[in-house]
Amino acid sequence: EVQLVETGGGLIQPGGSLRLSCAASGFVVSSNYMNWVRQAPGKGLEWVSVVYSGGSTYYADSVKGRFTISRDNSKNTLFLQMNSLRAEDTAVYYCASGTAYYSLAYWGQGTLVTVSS
Amino acid sequence: DIQMTQSPSSLSASVGDRVTITCRASQSVSDYLSWYQQKPGKAPKLLIYAASTLQSGVPSRFSGSGSGTDFTLTISSLQPEDFASYYCLQSYGAPWTFGQGTNVEI
Numbered sequence: 001e002v003q004l005v006e007t008g009g010g011l012i013q014p015g016g017s018l019r020l021s022c023a024a025s026g027f028v029v030s031s032n033y034m035n036w037v038r039q040a041p042g043k044g045l046e047w048v049s050v051v052y053s054g055g056s057t058y059y060a061d062s063v064k065g066r067f068t069i070s071r072d073n074s075k076n077t078l079f080l081q082m083n084s085l086r087a088e089d090t091a092v093y094y095c096a097s098g099t100a101y102y103s104l105a106y107w108g109q110g111t112l113v114t115v116s117s
Numbered sequence: 118d119i120q121m122t123q124s125p126s127s128l129s130a131s132v133g134d135r136v137t138i139t140c141r142a143s144q145s146v147s148d149y150l151s152w153y154q155q156k157p158g159k160a161p162k163l164l165i166y167a168a169s170t171l172q173s174g175v176p177s178r179f180s181g182s183g184s185g186t187d188f189t190l191t192i193s194s195l196q197p198e199d200f201a202s203y204y205c206l207q208s209y210g211a212p213w214t215f216g217q218g219t220n221v222e223i
């Protein structure tokens with residue numbers, strides 16, 4: 001059974017940094033496309049970033065230059081380093097992946113990031 | 118970047134109704150289009166991938182169609198557990214993009 005478990009969320013002041021982790025089991029992070037998706041309170045889903053199996057990374061324009069996606073193959077874990085955080089980054093952050101046609105069959109439970117002074 | 122326009126943003130329906138939700142891409146995404154259902158406080162659930170392939174375990178009342186720029190999610194006979202929000206996602210080109218979502222209400 002595939003499990004994705006996110007950790008690292010919390011309350012952070014504007015301009016601060018936070019690193020989210022997504023630990024995978026039953027699934028090999030390095031062999032699949034791994035994504036971060038976020039959802040602000042009461043809003044829709046927003047795609048944030050992807051790392052493909054080959055290592056290429058891409059970002060939404062809203063986070064480009066501030067967020068960095070990476071993975072630790074030895075720990076089978078995905079990360080999202082978030083710098084220069086803004087109030088509008090407040091959201092539940094989901095780790096998501098899949099195996100077919102770049103769809104997202106597997107999701108974590110989400111971790112809440114609140115950016116506020 | 119590819120923009121996804123989803124409509125309607127909300128709809129009211131009754132149990133047994135046929136419901137159709139559409140997504141239009143600003144340029145061709147081939148069939149790299151998937152559909153998700155989300156209930157309050159829960160992670161999204163994959164319903165359809167490759168525009169028309171039903172994810173394992175998803176009831177057959179859900180179906181998807183389309184290719185290129187125009188896509189449709191259809192629920193043939195709405196059930197009480199189908200009242201939720203629905204999103205399309207294009208993964209043809211990065212950055213990937215979701216539609217704005219459709220709230221299906223009673």
